[in-house]
Amino acid sequence: MTLVTRTTSTSTARTVWGSTVGKKAVMAASGLVMIAYLVVHMVANVKIYFGAAGFDAYGHWLRVMGDPVLHREWGLWIARVVLLVSVVAHGVSAYQLSRRDIKARPTQYVHKKPRATYATRTMRWGGVILGLFIVWHILDITTGTVHPGFEEGKPYNNVVDTFSTWYGNVIYITAMLAMGMHVRHGLWSAAQTLGVGSRVRDRSLKALANGLALVLTVGFVSVPVGVMTGVVS
Numbered sequence: 001m002t003l004v005t006r007t008t009s010t011s012t013a014r015t016v017w018g019s020t021v022g023k024k025a026v027m028a029a030s031g032l033v034m035i036a037y038l039v040v041h042m043v044a045n046v047k048i049y050f051g052a053a054g055f056d057a058y059g060h061w062l063r064v065m066g067d068p069v070l071h072r073e074w075g076l077w078i079a080r081v082v083l084l085v086s087v088v089a090h091g092v093s094a095y096q097l098s099r100r101d102i103k104a105r106p107t108q109y110v111h112k113k114p115r116a117t118y119a120t121r122t123m124r125w126g127g128v129i130l131g132l133f134i135v136w137h138i139l140d141i142t143t144g145t146v147h148p149g150f151e152e153g154k155p156y157n158n159v160v161d162t163f164s165t166w167y168g169n170v171i172y173i174t175a176m177l178a179m180g181m182h183v184r185h186g187l188w189s190a191a192q193t194l195g196v197g198s199r200v201r202d203r204s205l206k207a208l209a210n211g212l213a214l215v216l217t218v219g220f221v222s223v224p225v226g227v228m229t230g231v232v233s
Contacts, residue, residue: 023093028189028193030188032190033082033083033086035183037083037086041221042215043219048156048226052157056153057157063076079148091127098212133178141162142147160227163227169224172221176220177221180213187212188206
């Protein structure tokens, strides 16, 4: 009985994942997880305006959150695994949906389609930019691999040092602009996929997507701008 149940569950999961609707649902759900992370991360980032002590204390808390129930860094690694799974699921489903779309229309349309929004036209490239940025950001701020002035346990100094370089600012600001456009289009699209959208709600959902994208972009970009202008030093 147990074997039959497991087999049925596995078969159902494969059927769902194999369908276009299933992949879109996975893409939408994983996207919402990442948006929730971005909101928390942005709020944490602006703590840098309150000085090194508070920002470094937050960095320390990330390593001991869940204490005494969890051992040191367990909570942080749980969050990292959830985020990694979301990123991989989002990227794989997006890639496979893109390939299906291309196969479904092997020849170009005779008539040009209406001009899409900037966010729609750059969604795929935005995803590539963000994927590359995540790798660079981890190597720069988390591990210090590509960060010559990296100091373990001093996130405030590491952030200021990164944004004291022209290339650090260019990479980060470019990625955050791409992130904003991605969120703007992705949040509304996720709502449609998960059945939240409707004619009545569409205007509110678009306003929410635009507003959240703007707040996230401004919040993240304000940090390098704060360092460049000397507000954060």
